[in-house]
Amino acid sequence: MFKGVYLRSAGRAAWIAFAGALLATPVYAQKRPAPAVQAQAPTIPSNPDDAFVALRDAARKNDVDRAATLSAALVDYPIPSYVEYFRIKPQMFDSSGLARIDAPDEQVRTFLQRYQGEAIADRMRNDWLLVLGKKRDWANFDAEYPKFMLKDDTQVECYALLSRALKGQNVAAEARAALFDVRYYGEGCVDLISYLAQSQQIQRSDVAFQARQALEQNYTTLAARIAATAPDSRGDSDTLATIVKMARNDPSQAAAYLNASAASLSRDEQGAAWGVVGQYAAKKLAPEAAGYFRRQIDLGGNQWLSDETQEWRVRAALRQGDWRQVRQSIELMRPELRAKDPAWTYWYGRALAADKRPDEARAQYEAIAGQFNFYGQLASEELGNRITLPVRTVVSDAEATAMRTRPGFVRAQKFYDLNLRFEGNREWNWELRGMSDRELIAAADYARRIELLDRAVNTADRTKTEHDFSLRFLMPYRDIMQRATDDVGLDMAWAYGLIRQESRFIMNARSSAGAHGLMQVMPATAKYVARKIGMTDFSPTMMGDPNINILLGTNYMSMVLTDLDSSWTLASAAYNAGPGRPKNWRSSLNRTVEGAIFAETIPFTETRTYVKNVLSNATYYAALMSGRPQSLKDRLGSVAPSSVTTTSLP
Template sequence: MQRPTLLHLIATSVLITSPTAFASLSPQQELYKKTLVAAEKGDSASVQKGLKQLKQYPLKPYIIYAELRSRLNTLRPADALDFSRRYSDTPLEGRLRWALTTSLGKRNEWQAFRELYPSLDRPSAEQQCYWGRSELATGHKEAAYTLAARLWVEGHSQPDACDPLFDSWMKSGGLKDRHAHDRALAALEEGNISLARYAAKQASQASTKAQLDKAIELFLNPKSLLTNAALVTPKTPDHRRLLMLAVNRLRRSDLDAAIDLWVRDRARLSIPAEEQSELSVRMGTLKAKHYDPDSESALARIDPEFRLEELTEWRARLALKRLDWVEVERLIGKLPANKQMHERWQYWLSMAKMKQGTDVTTQLKTLSGDRTFYGFLAAELSHSPFSLDHEPIAMDAHKLKELEATPPFQRMRELYELGELYDARSEWNNATRDLSPDDQHMAAHLVKRWGWHTQAIRGAIQSEQWNDLDIRFPDPYPELFVDASERAGITSTWATAIARQESAFWETARSRVGARGLMQLMPTTARHTAKKHSLPLANLDELYQPRTNINLGSAYLGEMYREFNNNRVYATAAYNAGPHRVKAWMKERGNLPLDIWIETIPFDETRNYVQNVLAFAVIYDRLADRPARLLSDSERKLLAYNQPQGKSDKL
């Protein structure tokens, strides 16, 4: 069965930023940028002149929006609502209403504010507080105080705009012990001890103060509950929340003690089964990933009846680590039926049966029909061809032209070419929201023609076109990858697969931790690599240039390849998680067969990353009619399939 769930992902850690500059702009684009600057400055004369010269230019609404924003302090609701009606097919209409609503609230212009506020879909906490204040100003005290109570009991600080509303509510005597209690507990659950103490001080009754003192003490000293169960009994108010608070707090400093406390008290304090699973899975997976000697027994204590499939999967991984194939088979059998049929566990079930003397050739050939890492592994082991299940599509040129001529896509293309990707993405979301899957697919091909590969890939996912590999696996820089890879001593396909996984080919992607460009290089790594290989890097903005990024990324990938003895599995993991972590994992589990080593990588992101990159490389080679291999000969020799049966040391 074809399963798209592994290979359709885009790295979620990547943020989309704007290009530093395009090679050239058309005269209209230059005029647009100039007029936009004038609009932002409130230069109405220049704006009117520019709008007249721009004629039917698609981005004129952005100029009008910027000009209106420049005089936000004098706008009225009618101005924003009129703009919304005129430009209802743009994402700008909601932005102007949002901005003006906030501005009116800051200015205490409650009548105008109340005209516009109901038009907001999801008002912010700040805007909700302005609404509460407008209720006070118009004599609706009961409604205002009901809202104040709801906003005040949150476990985090609210915007300063809420203070007048809260002050009025508190002065009216609205703040009761139940509010102090709820906010203090919510704050502790969010780890905000200072806010919890503030909220606790608002309580007036001795019983409430005692309850909150106990909660704060448990937060500060959660292990005390383990040594003294009488601190929280079934008769204790909020006993369930207090237990979960203590366990969550304790797991950060002493995971084993937290597990002991949780296993001992979850039944004693009547935690409902549906409320147990999240915390059980969180602690169980953390314990499993430590690969401690008692990890298996800890997971068995947490989930003795195999109710939590994530923990059952980790128990199977722990058995793989011990090469206990009988236990691997047993544990896979404990998974839900649909999970057992996943290619991951079908592969490991085949390995377990093979190691126990069963011929699994038929099972491997069946699994080889999957376009996944495990399907490709099975194909290599059973000497079967790689199955791509590629379904290229013949696009209707007339329909494509019609779509491109619509105002949203005209604006989208201009914004893309100008590097205004936030706005371009907003236009995409707005324009494709109500399109049929077929039209979404067509839209993805349209933006691919522009060179917007990242959005094209997302469009294929959005329209569930898993088998249109032309759009899901573009190859926009083949010459650059070939040149850089030859110098680095690696294959261009591998480097291309890295870029596909890292950024989905967006030149100016930037991660939350600062990695940049196509191959997501960290600044320190880029500088070090440039110096070591005598490659040019005048400033970090050059990492957004494809040639520079590919040269440096390929050079660094080549370093990892050589550092890990020409093993692409270890090198790929090192590219993602850092060589120091991979060396530590190899020291801990380097004696394992290579496929088991991959399966037991403790970072979920890195495990999926390695599997994706190796599988992507196969897809790229097959699409280009090149000989394709998932693993080299030396790498294949390290697979469990090719290793003699035996058991490694116990955990």
């Protein structure tokens, strides 16, 4: 029986040599627990809610003893399913988060029977499938996998494919489709790659590509482990591995090295190398990026390229205004990647239009114009339409209040009261499964009534044919917002669009970086703005007050807008990434570009998504507030080249 990752003593890949030192502490090896240190037992909180939160924290750390002690003190807690789950889960994973082969299977079976149909049972089944896959218990795995409802765990999917492969099925095509984001591989996906390579269902080029994907993302240990799975092969050449490392820091140096080393690479390896160099050059907004990608296309264009490289191939051509290369790059995309994001449908339509193929371009726009997102809006405008709101579906009070008895919503509210949003969102979203559009609107209205504003927005966002945009685009604190935006002459639709993206109207929202409240203002920024507007008594504790949060946030928005030539596109980027970065991005332009191109080519994924969402939101808010059709294109404007100038803004 297949026993995990095989390491061959002969024919070690240059990939393995490259990252071999890192294998001394492998990420995927299951660690033996360290000997217990004698210490005073931690106390159990007297408040049951505090004890429950402590139990949840112990479960997250896979602290078996602490979880057992706390769960024993919560016998009558109102959410027994989670008490039991948090007690069992630490017995299934070790302290580093790896599945244990000595997990308590019978306890898991009892739990699944007791809580069948609930969200937490699906979570438990997800965990158990990782255990069953780890210990190669395929009989139980195959029985449980069809019952796993969400199927949102890449590693579980890898184990499912491995189970089928071990039974003699060819799963190579499905594996290639599943293995595109190395962040979620874990043990199961490395084992799948290993077996498929051993059984010759996939080729050396498949393994080399997977290793290179990991290396591109700087997962060097994972890259080496994947490369080690290919029997009697070298993986990619050491030259290509060096180019990947070099390109991350200095694409031009990598390009020079590639030119000098091309003779040692196959045609496919040269194409892959130019793709990697192009990706990193494009992320640095280097004008040479499009040229690197042209060399890759000239070598055939269909070499193994990561999804990120394929996307940046389009963006580099957009930034240079090379519509022919935009079209070629999208045509060369992996079909699943191209279909997943409406961006590529829209830009393909634009490329066809530039090629004087209007009928084909129109077909592309029509395919996405009905979507209520950034590119759906832009496609609609290309068809000659302005942005309007769909007909509103209004539900009755009875329909909304009937939602209060839904078990998942009841549990979710308890979690929100404890500020456990992860568990609350899991329960809320589980309850939404299978709802009709009208039921979703009723659930969104119910969420609004009980002031779960983020759930109201997210739930209303799910409808397909019936809609209520007054719930999708809520406007709480409108009196405060009106006063604050009027005082600084700020477009209130833009301010609401930003808040919707920043916090979804969660007043106590905090980011990992310390941003606070509705407008997610950073502490240093809040102090700076307070000083600038003469607020002498400011204290960071005031940021929990919506009046103060909105006052400081809108003043900062006004400051960055003024600092960036009144461009909503640049100012939105500045609010997320700081004002210095969009100035740098702008300075690298060699011509004026439309705002949509500037937004799509922002190097930071978070900021790129942020800018598009904020301005799409703002367009709908403007339509709601004015009752008139709007233009996202007008809001995006254009961005002209500019030299970098310093800014005093934080």
